[in-house]
Amino acid sequence: MSHFDPEKHSCLGSAIHSWDPRAKIVSLLVLIFAIALAGSILPALAGLCVSISLVLISRIPLAHVAGFMKWPVIFLLPLALFLPFTTEGDCLYSFQFLSVSRQGLFFSLLYLTRGVAAALLALLIVGTAPFTVTIKALQEMGLPASLTQIFLFAYRYVFLLNEEFSIMSRSLQCKGFVRRSDLKTARTLAMAFAMLLIRSYERSLAVYNAMLSRGYRGDIPIPGRNGLAASDLFKSLLVLGAAFSIMAK
Amino acid sequence: MVHISDGVLPGPMLAAGFILTAILLYYSLKEIKAEEIAKISLITAALFVASLVHFPIGPTSVHLILNGLAGILLGRRAFAGVFVALTLQALFFQHGGLTSLGVNALNIGLPALLAWQLFEYRKNLASPRRETIFGAMAGGMAVLASVLMVSLELLTMGEAFKEISVLVIGVHLPVVVLESVVAGAATGFLANVKPEMLAGGNNGSFPR
Amino acid sequence: MKAIEAINLVFSYPDGTRALEGASFSIDSGESVALLGPNGSGKSTLLLHLNGILRGQGTVRIMGREITEDNLSWVRSQVGMVFQDPDDQLFMPTLEEDVSFGPRNMGLSEAAVQEAVSWALRSTGLVDLEAKSPHHLSFGQRKRAAVATVLSMRPPVMVLDEPTSNLDPRSKREVATLIRSLQEKGTTIITATHDANLVPYMADRVLLLDRKIVADGDVRQILCRRNLMKGLGLEMPLLADLFERLREEKIYSGATPFAADIAAKEIIDLLK
Ligand SMILES: Nc1ncnc2c1ncn2[C@@H]1O[C@H](COP(=O)(O)OP(=O)(O)OP(=O)(O)O)[C@@H](O)[C@H]1O
Ligand SMILES: [Mg+2]
Numbered sequence: 001m002s003h004f005d006p007e008k009h010s011c012l013g014s015a016i017h018s019w020d021p022r023a024k025i026v027s028l029l030v031l032i033f034a035i036a037l038a039g040s041i042l043p044a045l046a047g048l049c050v051s052i053s054l055v056l057i058s059r060i061p062l063a064h065v066a067g068f069m070k071w072p073v074i075f076l077l078p079l080a081l082f083l084p085f086t087t088e089g090d091c092l093y094s095f096q097f098l099s100v101s102r103q104g105l106f107f108s109l110l111y112l113t114r115g116v117a118a119a120l121l122a123l124l125i126v127g128t129a130p131f132t133v134t135i136k137a138l139q140e141m142g143l144p145a146s147l148t149q150i151f152l153f154a155y156r157y158v159f160l161l162n163e164e165f166s167i168m169s170r171s172l173q174c175k176g177f178v179r180r181s182d183l184k185t186a187r188t189l190a191m192a193f194a195m196l197l198i199r200s201y202e203r204s205l206a207v208y209n210a211m212l213s214r215g216y217r218g219d220i221p222i223p224g225r226n227g228l229a230a231s232d233l234f235k236s237l238l239v240l241g242a243a244f245s246i247m248a249k
Numbered sequence: 250m251v252h253i254s255d256g257v258l259p260g261p262m263l264a265a266g267f268i269l270t271a272i273l274l275y276y277s278l279k280e281i282k283a284e285e286i287a288k289i290s291l292i293t294a295a296l297f298v299a300s301l302v303h304f305p306i307g308p309t310s311v312h313l314i315l316n317g318l319a320g321i322l323l324g325r326r327a328f329a330g331v332f333v334a335l336t337l338q339a340l341f342f343q344h345g346g347l348t349s350l351g352v353n354a355l356n357i358g359l360p361a362l363l364a365w366q367l368f369e370y371r372k373n374l375a376s377p378r379r380e381t382i383f384g385a386m387a388g389g390m391a392v393l394a395s396v397l398m399v400s401l402e403l404l405t406m407g408e409a410f411k412e413i414s415v416l417v418i419g420v421h422l423p424v425v426v427l428e429s430v431v432a433g434a435a436t437g438f439l440a441n442v443k444p445e446m447l448a449g450g451n452n453g454s455f456p457r
Numbered sequence: 458m459k460a461i462e463a464i465n466l467v468f469s470y471p472d473g474t475r476a477l478e479g480a481s482f483s484i485d486s487g488e489s490v491a492l493l494g495p496n497g498s499g500k501s502t503l504l505l506h507l508n509g510i511l512r513g514q515g516t517v518r519i520m521g522r523e524i525t526e527d528n529l530s531w532v533r534s535q536v537g538m539v540f541q542d543p544d545d546q547l548f549m550p551t552l553e554e555d556v557s558f559g560p561r562n563m564g565l566s567e568a569a570v571q572e573a574v575s576w577a578l579r580s581t582g583l584v585d586l587e588a589k590s591p592h593h594l595s596f597g598q599r600k601r602a603a604v605a606t607v608l609s610m611r612p613p614v615m616v617l618d619e620p621t622s623n624l625d626p627r628s629k630r631e632v633a634t635l636i637r638s639l640q641e642k643g644t645t646i647i648t649a650t651h652d653a654n655l656v657p658y659m660a661d662r663v664l665l666l667d668r669k670i671v672a673d674g675d676v677r678q679i680l681c682r683r684n685l686m687k688g689l690g691l692e693m694p695l696l697a698d699l700f701e702r703l704r705e706e707k708i709y710s711g712a713t714p715f716a717a718d719i720a721a722k723e724i725i726d727l728l729k
Binding site for chain 1: 250252253254255256257259260263269274276278282283284286287289290291292293294296297299301302303304305306307315318320322323329330332333334336337339340341343344345346347348385407408409410411412413417430431432433434435436439442443446453
Binding site: 011123131152160209215221 | 509545561563564591
């Protein structure tokens with residue numbers, strides 16, 4: 001997380017970046033759902049192709065994107081490895097008491113394809129605009145104001161608190177603390193977490209004072225946005241078209 | 250593996266997850282006051298950062314979920330905090346998914362609310378270490394509940410998921426113990442140093 | 458007219474720490490005043506009283522109107538507050554949103570908001586950084602950004618809590634110059650600071666605080682009083698220290714210089 005910079009590629013100026021955030025979010029979400037619920041391999045693979053093409057269009061480097069597939073793979077791989085053996089069906093190959101079924105293989109491929117394609121698109125939604133643009137678009141589309149603010153402030157302070165926590169762990173290391181799998185490690189890190197929580201709590205009081213000082217009364221006014229341009233609608237039509245053809249299959 | 254990825258769960262379960270999450274979000278944010286927003290945001294951010302920390306367990310390492318602590322600190326607002334943290338994880342680390350966001354928020358946020366309720370019972374115990382004891386119970390229980398919910402959901406997908414459901418429970422048992430120790434120690438410390446931070450603490454700024 | 462009037466402020470924190478014990482002072486409209494005091498003397502606590510964030514015993518009047526529960530939002534439109542830690546002040550994900558936060562809350566039109574924002578960024582030398590996140594700004598930039606967030610509201614009174622701490626020498630001077638130029642445009646300013654050498658560049662009057670006001674007067678008058686300053690553990694400006702020593706040795710008898718060029722001239726005169 002120390003070098004984590006989610007906004008690194010948020011200003012590349014591609015066709016995806018210039019897309020109105022509201023239209024972009026809605027269209028890509030529909031596409032994500034269409035892919036995540038695709039009923040068979042072919043439409044799922046088609047979805048994966050669409051996702052990869054969109055990533056290519058966005059000009060976000062593929063190497064960067066690939067790095068983010070760690071978590072989906074950690075979750076999906078065990079599933080993909082188990083299912084061929086545990087699903088009952090036509091036996092494709094058998095080895096002593098284990099047997100690989102065609103249905104099982106089908107499901108594991110299906111989950112893997114759908115999961116990776118959907119994760120790519122999620123990355124595309126946040127990766128192609130600064131986070132505040134995305135979150136304000138969500139507010140315009142009905143996200144409650146209180147939730148919007150929690151998103152904004154939590155996002156802002158994650159970086160600062162992460163910095164504070166790294167400094168704390170470094171100073172623990174300087175005092176000879178090594179993380180092991182034992183009770184002492186758990187207790188020490190618990191104390192570090194507690195300190196981090198106390199600092200965040202105290203900072204939250206100061207932040208609230210700073211907000212009050214600048215006229216905060218519970219909501220953050222957002223400036224109005226222009227209507228959708230023809231190009232926004234065109235892009236949405238293309239993506240929605242892809243989504244519906246995946247669903248129809 | 251408690252954050253379920255996109256592409257696995259069936260449509261009706263995803264829909265049910267979103268509907269229940271929306272209801273719980275409404276409950277969690279009801280009558281929120283301006284002064285609470287900064288607190289919820291900062292505590293959520295701190296728990297988010299803490300959940301990125303690696304704990305070594307034998308040859309591998311694990312992340313904590315810390316939903317028990319979320320409940321202990323944020324009370325009813327914990328569900329909103331969990332929802333925000335999960336959304337940020339799904340968007341920025343692809344940890345969990347957007348289609349499964351409702352289900353995941355439920356899996357992690359509902360136990361956070363239960364942990365808060367369990368933690369309230371500490372008031373019946375006349376022990377100087379009651380916050381540590383109940384903190385540990387709430388912390389361990391919350392993760393256990395999350396893990397059970399995940400494996401139950403996987404089980405509903407059919408016979409073929411039996412082994413993987415058992416596996417999910419198995420690999421998380423050490424995490425349950427670890428979370429329990431961490432939540433207990435942290436809560437005990439906070440009760441001594443900053444008791445007003447705990448949900449239902451003496452300033453009552455996070456209403457029940 | 459009196460812009461700020463504080464009468465007998467007494468304040469204790471919930472843990473029992475007594476931070477203020479009867480502080481009283483008043484500041485005329487258009488004045489620039491420095492608030493000096495050792496660590497823990499209650500500077501931040503006192504400043505937080507000036508826009509109603511903390512309210513203990515005693516009275517605070519802004520432009521002659523007493524701060525009450527009902528006029529807090531008016532008070533906050535009059536008194537802009539820059540906090541000691543810029544990370545408390547910069548709570549939005551980008552600088553532009555932070556600087557426009559105040560003007561938007563004041564209900565200005567979008568054009569007026571944009572104008573206020575670009576003026577505030579220009580005044581603090583932060584043009585071109587508006588899209589940056591606070592965690593991508595250096596500490597000095599964040600410090601100036603914190604000033605910009607308040608500047609954009611163009612408040613008639615500004616309260617600054619250690620705006621120059623941890624800045625490099627040039628940035629310190631720039632902040633002092635900014636304070637002076639705001640004062641010249643009619644803003645009333647009170648600045649808490651530990652930089653005694655900078656005080657003459659940004660203020661005409663000094664308040665010394667040690668839970669209450671222990672001295673109040675012209676910059677020259679206060680900063681040259683060695684016993685008073687040393688008694689509170691404060692340092693005198695270097696040149697004032699030097700020339701007061703010369704005065705004590707009966708070598709020098711003129712006015713105490715605070716600027717190096719004037720001091721140099723005086724020394725050359727002495728040597729002649
Ligand atoms: N939130 C708080 N709770 C309890 N005590 C506090 C709190 N904030 C400040 N204090 C105490 O009140 C006293 C005055 O603090 P204050 O921050 O006003 O001093 P200061 O003059 O601004 O100091 P510095 O030069 O270090 O900024 C100190 O003794 C401090 O420990
Ligand atoms: Mg201070």
